[in-house]
Amino acid sequence: xxxxxxKEKLIQLLANKELYGHxxxxxxYERVLGRLTIKFSLFHYILERMSWELWGLSTQxxxxxxxxxxxxxxxxxxxxSVDHVISEKHQDEFKSLLSLAxxxxxxxxxxxxxxxxxxxxxxxxxxxxKRGILGDxxxxxxxxxxxxxxxxxxxxxxxxxxKKHQNLGLGLNLDSSTK
Numbered sequence: 001x002x003x004x005x006x007k008e009k010l011i012q013l014l015a016n017k018e019l020y021g022h023x024x025x026x027x028x029y030e031r032v033l034g035r036l037t038i039k040f041s042l043f044h045y046i047l048e049r050m051s052w053e054l055w056g057l058s059t060q061x062x063x064x065x066x067x068x069x070x071x072x073x074x075x076x077x078x079x080x081s082v083d084h085v086i087s088e089k090h091q092d093e094f095k096s097l098l099s100l101a102x103x104x105x106x107x108x109x110x111x112x113x114x115x116x117x118x119x120x121x122x123x124x125x126x127x128x129x130k131r132g133i134l135g136d137x138x139x140x141x142x143x144x145x146x147x148x149x150x151x152x153x154x155x156x157x158x159x160x161x162x163k164k165h166q167n168l169g170l171g172l173n174l175d176s177s178t179k
Contacts (some may be wrong), residue, residue: 029118032144033111039151040108044071046155047101050162051078054085071105090165097161100154107147110134 051074052062066074079098086094114134115127126134 028141029116029123029144032141032148033116035148036108036111036144036151039148039155040104043101043104043151043155043158044074046158047071047074047078050158053162054078055081072102075102075105087165090161094161097154097157100157104151104154108151111139111144111147 048062048066048069051057051066052059055062057065069077075098079095082091082094082098110128110131113129115125116123116139117125123139126139128134
């Protein structure tokens with residue numbers, strides 16, 4: 001549906017109050033977006049815990065420093081500290097994982113922070129503040145479910161990286177006042 005058609009359809013539906021009273025119609029999108037929120041929260045938590053280990057922080061200190069830290073900022077801080085906490089031979093692998101994490105966070109933000117108007121089981125319009133109206137492929141339930149699976153896969157890639165490199169954080173370069 002073209003953007004102008006979507007806007008016209010939205011205006012017509014709002015005028016006729018047809019978007020109200022149909023909880024079963026929007027349920028599939030609400031469920032899939034809810035699963036996206038849950039899976040992404042787990043990913044964020046795993047990355048926070050990993051950062052504490054990389055930086056040699058106790059759980060209490062880690063919680064203080066990363067509480068309410070958006071994932072994009074956590075990724076920035078991890079990226080800035082890679083050279084100090086990851087052995088040189090594993091830095092490219094970790095940087096690649098962080099790049100995937102950044103793209104995943106951006107896509108998640110686009111989906112969750114967009115305006116969704118669903119009618120008869122399909123979005124007639126989904127507007128992202130930066131990109132404007134999203135296309136049908138971007139917002140299909142099946143595509144969002146696929147993205148949910150990608151988030152779980154990425155979570156396990158970070159877990160596997162951590163398992164494979166048991167001595168994470170031991171290369172932390174501490175200044176002389178903290179040795």
